[in-house]
Amino acid sequence: MELLHATDVSKSFETGEGPLQVLRGVSLSLTAGTSLALTGESGSGKSTLLYLIGGLDVPDAGHIRIAGTDIAGLDDPGRAALRRGTVGVVFQQFNLIPSLDVAANLAFHARLSGRHDAAWTAHLAERLGLSALLSRFPEQLSGGQQQRVAIGRTLAAKSELVLADEPTGNLDEATGDAVMDLLLELVSETGAGLLMVTHSMRLAARLDRQVGLRAGVIA
Amino acid sequence: MIRAGAQALWSHWARHRLQLLVVIIGLALATGLWTGVQAINAEARVSYDRAASALGQTNLQQITRADGPLRLADFVALRRAGWLVSPIAQGGLRGTGLEVLGFDPFTAPQGAAVPDLRGAGDLSAFLVPPGVVFVHPETVGRLPDGLPPARVLDTIAPGRLVTDLSIAMQLLRSDTLSSIIVLENQPQGRTPLSDLDASYMLSAPSEGSDIARLTDSFHLNLTAFGLLSFAVGLFIVHAAIGLAFEQRRVLFRTLRALGLPQRALVGLLAAEAFVLATVGGSLGIVLGYVVAAALLPGVAATLSGLYGASVSGSLSLSPIWWLTGFVMAYIGAAAAAGSSLWQLSRLPILAPAMPRAWARANARTARIQAFGGLGLLTAALILGVAGDGLVAGFACLAALLLGAALLVPTALTLIIRGLSRFGTGVVTRWVWADTRQQIPALSLALMALLLALSANVGVSTMVGSFRGTFIGWLDQRLASDLYVTTRTPAEAAAFQDFVADDVHAILPIISADITLGGTPGEVFGIKDHATYRDHWPLLEGAPDVWDRVAAGTGVLVNEQLARRDDLWTGATLTLAPDWRMQIVGVYSDYGNPAGQAIIGYDTFSARFPDISPLRFAISADAPAALRDRIVMDFGLPPDNTINQEEVKAFSLEVFEQTFLVTRALNVLTLGVAGFALWASLTTVATMRLPQLAPVWALGLTRRHLATLEMGRALVLALLTAVLAVPVGLGLAWVLLAIVNVEAFGWRLPMQVFPWDWAQLLLWALVGAALAAALPMRSIAKLPPSELLKVFAHAR
């Protein structure tokens, strides 16, 4: 089943020196249960594209279909519902809610979407090695631990499409690898689609497919 | 979904208890000062009305005798003739300062403030000796021995004893009535008054709440003060709520990225503001009650001394003022959270995570703010010079304060930029640059400080000017020793004989009600005498002013009339259609709402041959002894003789009281501003780590950094205090020269008290030092690991 289908997406930003065309007609697609790596040099527009797919921003032109719905046709509450129910975003950092402890953070997305399943969340915590940290607050975690919580939160909500923006960018190689292993393992276990932005060719190679972004188009 | 969102948003407060405390205390202080002042005002007004309408004298006609006092026989005669009337005996209880009011329970008008005697046995206890006296709870302690048993009743005016007519007459040792009031619905076919006795006169209801009008100026000042305090409190709330928004920016992004709709987020935050306002408002109302209860005795003393108004020194809880308290709290929270909510509802999701965009927006906001401030100051200037009416006066006041507050950050930035030229050392340069960078974060607290300090300067200046002018004016106005009012022409003649041997001068005061410029006013006739020539408080006058008044070719008018109708020296005053006179002078007449004119005695007598003088100004060697003789031997009620010495001494005492009340309010407002500064410094301190850590890493000790922080707070407070002086003077000027003139028709000359400013600067520094002490301590004690976290990228 086609989970994500983007056609001719373009996006520009107003800057001090005039408009900056970041995306110039990007097209890509992803089926459920598979993973796709998005690479490209810094400033090429990877995060921008990811945010557009996640319904966090709106494209200037083009279409993005997620699970059969064209999100260009959605209003703000509609896009919010999409993020609650279908898409999960893992940012590079500052993912967690600082005032809630790990357990509450893990369950948070699932609670928002009304799909909270305590057993599943506990299972995820176990798998992610977070069981001993459940009552800590984010500021008391290391960077790798924080990213594991962020991944767990997305999976706990059973999001169909997981979007991750350099989830291991801040981690050392060993920790990054461990987090990646878990992410891939859990994604295939749940049958979700994964779109991941990364700088690392080595990590990208571990995903099913790879595409590169250059000069605003998929190279 | 909503529940999960709410939990995440509000969990912020559980982790930031201090901030929560700041928001709630800010709201509580804002509402508290406002409601406190309102409560004092409301309580005073209730007291005046209670005193004035004890038996409906204020709205019922009365019968008096032209040829002497009324007796019980008059009452009996009137009842027999079919008149529905009721007798009253009223007078001072010797040696106690208390007032006795006797009434007849069978004929007195119902309602009003008459004790309810319908309970079993009440009426007989009231009538049968020894009877009962009803008093206000506060009066109980002041009752002398030998009185009938007292009963406590809230509705009785303080200082008054209400009892049966015959008991009152015994207590007063008098066989005369002070008045006979005429009930509203009179039966048909009663004998006309003139057929009963030619000397009966029907007089109009007495003037009503004179006291309320006289004290309006005082209450207006208090209200202005309450508003200022409210504004200061609002700045605190705004700062705290704004900070809570800033700190949760990443949280907002995360929540929305996880699918919480924009509208739900805004709604939750609005609900949060509502809850905070409710909690803060409730606390504020309790606080307001405490403030009012603490200040009320002082205010009561002030008012009773200043205007003879009796204000109950205790407080009753009226639903109106606690409701308005809540309304103010909600308005405050809405104003404080409104801008943040509005911004949030328009921001794209990702914007909160882009600090650069915010910084740019902030620079623009600062510029807009500065221009807004300049615009408001210009508007204040235009309103002050060209504006007309009370609303324009208050608008001018608001524009002045808001404009000045908005300009604070820009002004401080410019000043510090100027000052930074003088430092050459590398640390000094860093300190100046860093201070400048800190101003936006502290700007709301500094604005609150400016408002508090300028309110302080403004209100002190106003009260000081009030005192200076008023005392001087009393000296001039009350140049004679005693002022005596007789009740009938016959008594007046007897009185003049009675005192003839003991006085240097006895000047008749004679007046008539006339229409001046289309509204009711008074005209006075005065004898040509040194008392007037040397002392009368003229604001302006022709060189030969007194000769011309004596010669009947000139008239004096009071300031109110001059301002209202633009009639100054040289203009012509119309006293009647066929009677015009040239104005030769204008005098100050504080506290009198009506227009007034003064002409020569002979001119007056020729115009009003029927009016003979009842009031006299007396100069004597021993005024106090003479006064006693007039009361004891001549038999005039004590209230009819005023000793100017006593009035002046009293007034002075009263102004000291006023000062105490204002000072207490000043201290409270300053405390509020100090609290705001402390809150801002504390919260800013936690966000300053990224700025401090590199400097620390480069070799400055934590103690050194802490000392620099303290110095910075003191410099900012000092600069703000210096800016506050001109703003406060502007505020005082608007209050004295615009608001007071528009509201009451007279203008107080402004006096300045530079010594007070010096003290205020000192207090501002003390406040800032206290506010900075804790944050400074925490910087000095900061564990290095905290500072290192800044470099260890991951939080």
Ligand SMILES: Nc1ncnc2c1ncn2[C@@H]1O[C@H](COP(=O)(O)OP(=O)(O)OP(=O)(O)O)[C@@H](O)[C@H]1O
């Ligand atoms: N809100 C914005 N306003 C202006 N320009 C923006 C904005 N957001 C992104 N850009 C610009 O768009 C371009 C693409 O940004 P984007 O964050 O998508 O790059 P990226 O590929 O994710 O880079 P990196 O690998 O460094 O994260 C950059 O040049 C960036 O400066």
Ligand SMILES: [Mg+2]
């Ligand atoms: Mg990026």
